[in-house]
Amino acid sequence: MAQNGIGVEELPAKTVVDASNVILVEDLWRTYDMGSEQQVHALRGVSLKIRHNEYVAIMGPSGSGKSTLMNLIGCLDTPSKGSYWLNGQLVSDLDDDQLARIRNKEIGFVFQTFNLLARASALHNVELPLIYNGTPAAERLDRARKALADVGLESRMLHKPSELSGGQRQRVAVARALINNPSIILADEPTGNLDSKTGQEIMALFDHLHASGNTIVLVTHEPDIAEFAHRVVHIRDGQIFSDEPSARRR
Numbered sequence: 001m002a003q004n005g006i007g008v009e010e011l012p013a014k015t016v017v018d019a020s021n022v023i024l025v026e027d028l029w030r031t032y033d034m035g036s037e038q039q040v041h042a043l044r045g046v047s048l049k050i051r052h053n054e055y056v057a058i059m060g061p062s063g064s065g066k067s068t069l070m071n072l073i074g075c076l077d078t079p080s081k082g083s084y085w086l087n088g089q090l091v092s093d094l095d096d097d098q099l100a101r102i103r104n105k106e107i108g109f110v111f112q113t114f115n116l117l118a119r120a121s122a123l124h125n126v127e128l129p130l131i132y133n134g135t136p137a138a139e140r141l142d143r144a145r146k147a148l149a150d151v152g153l154e155s156r157m158l159h160k161p162s163e164l165s166g167g168q169r170q171r172v173a174v175a176r177a178l179i180n181n182p183s184i185i186l187a188d189e190p191t192g193n194l195d196s197k198t199g200q201e202i203m204a205l206f207d208h209l210h211a212s213g214n215t216i217v218l219v220t221h222e223p224d225i226a227e228f229a230h231r232v233v234h235i236r237d238g239q240i241f242s243d244e245p246s247a248r249r250r
């Protein structure tokens with residue numbers, strides 16, 4: 001574990017691992033104690049490599065462990081056992097403050113429920129990660145405006161979420177995810193609250209982001225959405241059941 005006294009600006013040095021991998025997971029376990037000496041093994045020795053600029057979908061039924069794996073990849077939780085390197089940094093042993101800094105710097109999140117501040121404009125919602133890391137105000141505004149323009153919302157920057165359609169709100173969330181130039185974009189059921197036409201538009205946006213060089217990890221239970229990725233990893237009973245190219249890559 002990380003030693004006491006290490007500040008959030010003093011993360012351990014990056015480990016020498018294969019530079020082609022942005023995500024490297026080795027023998028990852030996550031066990032929950034349920035009381036009365038009962039344990040639930042949500043993940044059972046998962047090993048996984050994701051290279052830079054890959055587009056990977058993680059699939060599995062409810063209770064399969066895919067959400068647990070997503071939380072570990074997103075540094076929202078820590079494993080009970082095993083190792084996880086993100087962009088060369090061993091993050092599985094970091095403390096909560098260090099993980100928060102890694103999340104802000106290395107991971108762009110896109111959630112099913114958008115997770116936008118209801119009373120803030122699109123521009124301010126996109127600025128938020130830069131506020132947290134201390135970016136000066138003028139630079140924040142410039143970068144937030146560009147991020148919104150990149151997702152086609154030049155004319156909606158000052159609108160609040162209630163004044164935007166579901167697809168537009170998800171575009172704001174994508175712009176926010178991109179604002180720090182993260183190592184990975186982690187999308188959790190990004191079309192779950194959208195109609196099919198709008199969902200297709202958002203997936204076309206992810207195609208564009210991938211073509212621009214972004215690494216995308218998509219968590220979904222919908223096979224038609226998973227097929228937008230180039231590789232599909234199926235999780236079952238806390239283990240990887242299959243890992244193969246998607247139909248569009250065969």
